Amino acid sequence: MTNPVYTSKLETKVKAILETIPTTRENDHALVAHYWAEELSNGPIRVESAQGLLTTLASGGLTKYSSISRARRKIQEKHVHLRGTSYNIRQNKSKKTKKYFGGKVI
Numbered sequence: 091m092t093n094p095v096y097t098s099k100l101e102t103k104v105k106a107i108l109e110t111i112p113t114t115r116e117n118d119h120a121l122v123a124h125y126w127a128e129e130l131s132n133g134p135i136r137v138e139s140a141q142g143l144l145t146t147l148a149s150g151g152l153t154k155y156s157s158i159s160r161a162r163r164k165i166q167e168k169h170v171h172l173r174g175t176s177y178n179i180r181q182n183k184s185k186k187t188k189k190y191f192g193g194k195v196i
Contacts, residue, residue: 097161100153103128104161108172115166116174118159126152 107114107124114121129152130143146152166173 100157101161101165104158105165105169105172108162108165112174114162115172116176118155118162121162122155122158125158129153 103125104121107121107128111120111124114124130146166177
């Protein structure tokens with residue numbers, strides 16, 4: 091089970107990034123890059139090369155990609171203004187598909 095304090099801190103950071111950098115609303119790679127860049131710049135570890143980044147990642151020194159991505163989904167579920175433009179496109183396609191198949195799950 092995840093620590094609620096850790097989760098709220100994670101969600102606070104992710105929400106701040108989503109609010110200030112709109113491209114991260116639709117791009118998890120960009121979101122994670124910004125999140126990790128902040129972690130690395132504020133922590134004791136200074137990554138000077140790709141090798142340093144990979145070593146830090148492998149040793150568990152960075153927040154998991156899946157945790158950051160999950161936090162984004164939870165935040166966007168609650169805060170409509172932080173959803174990317176592709177959200178509405180996907181929802182419209184989903185409605186058309188459901189209508190086409192009569193609302194049945196295939």
